[in-house]
Amino acid sequence: MPVRAGAVAAAVDDVAGLLAAHDDPLELADGLVRHCRDLLDAAHAGLLVQDVQGHLQLLASTGDTAEALELFQLETRQGPCVDCHRSGTPVQCPDAEQLRQRWPGLWPVAERRGVAAVHAQPLVVAGRTIGVLGLFRDREGPLEPVELAVARAMASLGAVGITQLERVAAGQRVQEQLQQALDSRVVLEQAKGVLAERHRVSPEEAFAQLRAAARSQRRRLHDVARDVVQGSPAQPR
The missing domain is CATH 3.30.450.40 (GAF domain)
Known part of the structure; x- marks a missing residue:
């Protein structure tokens, strides 16, 4: 194509x-x-x-x-x-x-x-x-x-x-912030699993829910994923 x-x-x-x-x-x-x-x-x-x-x-x-x-x-x-x-x-x-x-x-x-x-x-x-x-x-x-x-x-x-x-992020080295992003991926994968199980959807669909929630709430993807893993009331649907 x-x-x-x-x-x-x-x-x-x-x-x-x-x-x-x-x-x-x-x-x-x-x-x-x-x-x-x-x-x-x-x-x-x-x-x-x-x-x-x-x-x-x-x-x-x-x-x-x-x-x-x-x-x-x-x-x-x-x-x-x-x-x-x-x-x-x-x-x-x-x-x-x-x-x-x-x-x-x-x-x-x-x-x-x-x-x-x-x-x-x-x-x-x-x-x-x-x-x-x-x-x-x-x-x-x-x-x-x-x-x-x-x-x-x-x-x-x-x-x-x-x-x-x-x-x-003022005062932080590039590698340090990137390491945080890599660490955040673990939380993201956990959240995808939680949503996939809860809503009986694929991991990609679960990720789409997380991304949509992050954008609509104007929050970082990691923070939304963390809330899902921790069982916060405000979670993507």
């Missing part, structure tokens, strides 16, 4: 709006991976960022498949996203055979999840790689030049956005 200029403009506008209106790395990361998945015709997308020790951690994903593939790479220290972070350069694995040969441990997980191609784009700020955008496709084939350009632009926007958000 060709990349449409209007869709790219709308995605950039939305991510820029998140950056301008919220001091919330989690919501920015979620918006980034969702837009990249849709713009670049990927089945799934994930975002890895460095913690205070310089280790990659999962900050956002579009669903269970992206989460499983990203976490497997982190646990085994192998895969296109890990290699992308190490080199600071994009990594393309356009077909299943290359995926099997280059990362034999990752291949069975990808195959079970229906992933046939993986593309990783580094998030770079001032020459430093702070994370990786992972795109997982259910069909083989390389990214076209225009898709590569869009992936690079979105990754750059995400890198600058995350860095800017972390600098909002």
